Amino acid sequence: AQSVSQHNHHVILSEAASLELGCNYSYGGTVNLFWYVQYPGQHLQLLLKYFSGDPLVKGIKGFEAEFIKSKFSFNLRKPSVQWSDTAEYFCAVKPYNQGGKLIFGQGTELSVKP
Amino acid sequence: NAGVTQTPKFRVLKTGQSMTLLCAQDMNHEYMYWYRQDPGMGLRLIHYSVGEGTTAKGEVPDGYNVSRLKKQNFLLGLESAAPSQTSVYFCASSYPQRETQYFGPGTRLLVL
Numbered sequence: 001a002q003s004v005s006q007h008n009h010h011v012i013l014s015e016a017a018s019l020e021l022g023c024n025y026s027y028g029g030t031v032n033l034f035w036y037v038q039y040p041g042q043h044l045q046l047l048l049k050y051f052s053g054d055p056l057v058k059g060i061k062g063f064e065a066e067f068i069k070s071k072f073s074f075n076l077r078k079p080s081v082q083w084s085d086t087a088e089y090f091c092a093v094k095p096y097n098q099g100g101k102l103i104f105g106q107g108t109e110l111s112v113k114p
Numbered sequence: 115n116a117g118v119t120q121t122p123k124f125r126v127l128k129t130g131q132s133m134t135l136l137c138a139q140d141m142n143h144e145y146m147y148w149y150r151q152d153p154g155m156g157l158r159l160i161h162y163s164v165g166e167g168t169t170a171k172g173e174v175p176d177g178y179n180v181s182r183l184k185k186q187n188f189l190l191g192l193e194s195a196a197p198s199q200t201s202v203y204f205c206a207s208s209y210p211q212r213e214t215q216y217f218g219p220g221t222r223l224l225v226l
Contacts, residue, residue: 042219043218043220044204090157100210100215101147102159102215103159106155
């Protein structure tokens with residue numbers, strides 16, 4: 001079965017620390033990849049996405065992610081986090097030609113201490 | 115341009131009651147989706163629609179029904195609510211295939 005795995009359930013960092021959130025998926029075909037963010041009390045917003053081309057994609061608010069096809073991974077990074085980055089982060093995979101369905105990971109809660 | 119809207123925002127039901135959640139989008143998107151979000155499980159797809167008049171099952175369809183009578187609306191129905199259906203429900207929409215999904219603000223449902 002297709003699945004998405006996020007390695008960390010809860011990450012606690014101090015401001016200015018670097019962030020890397022892991023995401024691995026199990027699907028052998030072509031995929032589109034996404035990171036969504038959910039700030040407390042809000043709905044999901046797109047952080048960044050990968051469809052094709054340069055495997056290093058840059059998103060909003062200084063986030064970036066790297067697609068490594070051989071490792072089936074799409075890890076999210078930010079060099080220096082801020083208190084306002086406190087949120088839940090979801091990795092999602094869209095297998096090509098499957099009706100646009102997104103398969104989500106279980107989410108990683110990020111808490112940034114001021 | 116309101117994007118994706120959901121009504122109601124919050125609802126409490128008793129076991130066995132029925133209700134309908136409404137999702138509306140004003141972006142002329144072909145595809146619409148219903149997800150449920152539960153702690154530690156991410157979002158799971160309940161049902162989706164690739165166009166007006168069409169629906170399909172997702173990962174967790176049991177206990178839910180949907181209808182897409184108009185392109186801009188996607189309704190999620192619970193015929194006989196159960197406590198296991200306590201969750202936050204999100205609707206999303208997108209253009210076909212490769213496009214980004216846009217999410218609504220969610221509906222919190224508590225089934226007692």
